[in-house]
Amino acid sequence: MTPQHSPFARKLGAFVVLSPEELQLLDRLHSRRRTFPARRDMIYEGQVDRSAYILASGWVSSYKLLPGGTRQIVDFQIPGDFLGLRSVLFRTADHNIEPITRVQASEVQVHDLLDAFNTAPRLAAAVLWAASRDEAMVVEHLVDIGRRDAKQRMGHFLLELGARLKLVGLGSNEGYNCPLTQYLLADALGLSAVHVNRVLRELREDGLVSFQNGKVIFKDFDGLVELSEFDRHYLDHEGPLMK
Amino acid sequence: MTPQHSPFARKLGAFVVLSPEELQLLDRLHSRRRTFPARRDMIYEGQVDRSAYILASGWVSSYKLLPGGTRQIVDFQIPGDFLGLRSVLFRTADHNIEPITRVQASEVQVHDLLDAFNTAPRLAAAVLWAASRDEAMVVEHLVDIGRRDAKQRMGHFLLELGARLKLVGLGSNEGYNCPLTQYLLADALGLSAVHVNRVLRELREDGLVSFQNGKVIFKDFDGLVELSEFDRHYLDHEGPLMK
């Protein structure tokens, strides 16, 4: 895997070693590059003519709206992530996808993907793996919301995001830039914005992390890992599983 | 799709129309049939020599344990469901899988699956679709726990389970048999067992559902759908998407 390939190819490379032909196929998926402004849905629940996207730059949120007017953010996507896979495979999109910042992404249509699978079945396995990894993250959020208190939840979330950003070269154990507002955090963590604010203050006062002016800074990484019961190996892949 | 095929084939058939050859391939996946007693883990977190299974009969729970001793049940599996896909694709299993009742399941190894993908790439797409459907359910649980109160949560859960059982012929809008204890419900819904009991009583007193002696009986289906903000079309697939 060489750096001239897309972050998406890099991600899949963590699972299978891809041949030059397979890499070329992947690069061809990136031909339809599009730009989206912040805050206008790229995909919305119920939409029928759906596309999927591979994120090149910017941040995106996937969420569901409830009749009561509240929303639950299921996950944030960062560069290299696949968006809207489910909306392509299902008859209609089952969730909304909204850019948080200005976003650049490559549009992928169902048949592009299926054609790629036909010519290179190993790609199918790789995409299945990537989808499973996403599911693992959703599962972790479920555990977060179901069984951790607000402070642990926030800590775990900030650490996970850090780990993901590190993988694509946008963060380190020192910290990272983060365009999320406290409202977005609240909707992702199942808390109120007010409480998010309180929790962030507590974490700051405890000397664990600070999140101010769009910057997350880990003050006591190990302490935070311990508080949040964060599994250091979760999302870790040391070398491809399949040759 | 004819009934002599496995529930798993039936499920995939909801996405792609499968050729006789593809069906045969799927049936071959069912060769290693195994039986498991209730309550002994089939797969546990950190396990390295992992298999996946296709459930033939019985109920299973997938859960995560937290250091504090609590657990979060991520999902229950019923006949026709794939179990432990992630534990096959990842280096080690990231969650536990425990039978609730006595269980019969077919063991599937990674290479079985990959061989099948190689000979029939459309199967890969179908499995990807099934995995995405599972993810959609996890997402729904996330919304449940994050943004619905205990009563809605319970209602939504019982309705979803009903819909899933109906698909495999084990339930109807009248009700279904359900071997889950209040403790299991609690761990799945992020509640305490005590509160589960109270919520079930309230739902019963409201004349919406009763859950007694291993039987869920819908007394006022529409009322429950409304209370729980249940989307009737979620998990509905009228005819395959791809020919």
Next chain:
DNA sequence: CGATCACGCTGATCCAGGTCAGTCATTCTT
């Protein structure tokens, strides 16, 4: 056949986090 266990069920009390109702500092508009 008494003991133990699993499960359902209940009342009393407590607290994490929600809700309400703001203030203040920065942009973004016009």
Next chain:
DNA sequence: AAGAATGACTGACCTGGATCAGCGTGATCG
């Protein structure tokens, strides 16, 4: 430059659900 948004931040108060402590019943077992 006034006004309108947006986002961070606070204190006062309220409540859904947790926790604790205990009862009843039927099944299993030595």
